[in-house]
Amino acid sequence: MSSAPLIEIDDLKVHFDTDEGVVKAVDGVSFEVSEGEMLGIVGESGSGKSVANMTILGLTRASNAAITGRIEFEGRDLLTLDEEGLQEIRGNGISMIFQDPLSALHPFFKIGNQLVEAIQIHQGLDDAAARARAIELLDLVGIPDSERRMGEYPHEFSGGMRQRVMIAMALTNDPKLLIADEPTTALDVTTQAQILRLIERLRQELGMAVIMITHDLGVIAEVADRVMVMYAGEVVEAGTLDQIFYDPQHPYTWGLLGSLTRVDQPRLARLAQIAGQPPSLINPPSGCHFRNRCPHEYAKCTEHPDLVQRAEGAALDRCWLPPEKKKTVRVVSSGEIGLEAPREPAA
Numbered sequence: 556m557s558s559a560p561l562i563e564i565d566d567l568k569v570h571f572d573t574d575e576g577v578v579k580a581v582d583g584v585s586f587e588v589s590e591g592e593m594l595g596i597v598g599e600s601g602s603g604k605s606v607a608n609m610t611i612l613g614l615t616r617a618s619n620a621a622i623t624g625r626i627e628f629e630g631r632d633l634l635t636l637d638e639e640g641l642q643e644i645r646g647n648g649i650s651m652i653f654q655d656p657l658s659a660l661h662p663f664f665k666i667g668n669q670l671v672e673a674i675q676i677h678q679g680l681d682d683a684a685a686r687a688r689a690i691e692l693l694d695l696v697g698i699p700d701s702e703r704r705m706g707e708y709p710h711e712f713s714g715g716m717r718q719r720v721m722i723a724m725a726l727t728n729d730p731k732l733l734i735a736d737e738p739t740t741a742l743d744v745t746t747q748a749q750i751l752r753l754i755e756r757l758r759q760e761l762g763m764a765v766i767m768i769t770h771d772l773g774v775i776a777e778v779a780d781r782v783m784v785m786y787a788g789e790v791v792e793a794g795t796l797d798q799i800f801y802d803p804q805h806p807y808t809w810g811l812l813g814s815l816t817r818v819d820q821p822r823l824a825r826l827a828q829i830a831g832q833p834p835s836l837i838n839p840p841s842g843c844h845f846r847n848r849c850p851h852e853y854a855k856c857t858e859h860p861d862l863v864q865r866a867e868g869a870a871l872d873r874c875w876l877p878p879e880k881k882k883t884v885r886v887v888s889s890g891e892i893g894l895e896a897p898r899e900p901a902a
């Protein structure tokens with residue numbers, strides 16, 4: 556694995572002007588992904604994961620969207636690229652797959668024809684060569700009897716098989732970066748594990764980088780190199796997989812770890828939940844955005860914490876609690892970490 560960043564996102568902000576006010580969906584997010592690396596992005600629904608990643612491909616551009624910062628991919632700033640340039644990147648460089656593969660497949664056309672068309676758009680092969688390539692891709696993503704299944708329609712595939720087709724579709728342009736936005740969320744646990752293993756195998760075999768977006772830390776526990784935790788449009792913790800799982804610094808991460816589902820283990824008896832709702836992205840709490848849900852809030856938390864390394868050898872985090880205090884208040888038992896019982900809100 557090379558360490559040169561393939562993509563660099565710097566201080567990305569995506570704000571939507573709405574009737575209710577300005578939604579700060581992404582508010583100063585920075586990260587990079589190296590060639591062949593897998594970055595896991597985790598956070599509850601509404602934390603800005605999809606908006607941040609769709610912005611990479613120019614998919615959030617709209618008249619009510621104010622987008623600032625820098626997204627550099629192979630020496631080009633994607634934020635200032637025109638639509639033609641973006642098409643080129645989407646066709647040759649970065650692919651994205653989503654939670655619901657049905658929405659991205661045309662219901663009235665056979666899988667084979669849709670694949671062949673995508674291949675011809677990207678690679679200009681003749682019919683026979685494109686068809687051969689389509690079958691090869693279906694084989695690669697583990698669809699049995701691929702030649703026959705070329706002639707079937709999307710609804711004839713199970714959810715897991717459909718997601719495999721979507722992944723095959725995403726591979727038609729030989730991406731250097733695959734952005735997988737909750738690719739397993741709609742699937743049962745067994746199928747979920749199979750799709751994860753598939754993406755991991757493809758990453759190894761094809762050497763592509765992957766951004767794996769999920770609301771469930773358990774999904775990336777086995778496969779990510781690094782993890783970025785998002786909350787209310789910001790990154791609240793970022794580090795290696797080991798740092799996040801064995802020495803997490805942010806109380807929100809503790810909560811996520813307490814509520815994760817393990818694909819490889821029976822459900823834990825103690826499943827801590829993070830109490831309360833994610834904040835409004837129009838008026839998040841001043842200071843630490845998590846403080847109204849955090850059992851450890853104190854005076855300092857009304858100031859907005861930067862994302863910096865606060866403990867030696869640890870991940871970067873946005874929590875004011877002194878590192879020694881963190882070690883004592885986070886609940887660690889048999890390798891699992893959860894939130895303490897949240898205190899009652901002050902009357």
Ligand SMILES: Nc1ncnc2c1ncn2[C@@H]1O[C@H](COP(=O)(O)OP(=O)(O)O)[C@@H](O)[C@H]1O
Nearest residue numbers: 571578580599600601602603604605606607836
């Ligand atoms: N086009 C839009 N206009 C206004 N608000 C939006 C738009 N797209 C997304 N949002 C809001 O941005 C926030 C982040 O959304 P999203 O990135 O989809 O969250 P996640 O993927 O983490 O679940 C949500 O509050 C969502 O409602």
Ligand SMILES: [Mg+2]
Nearest residue numbers: 604605606736
């Ligand atoms: Mg999303």
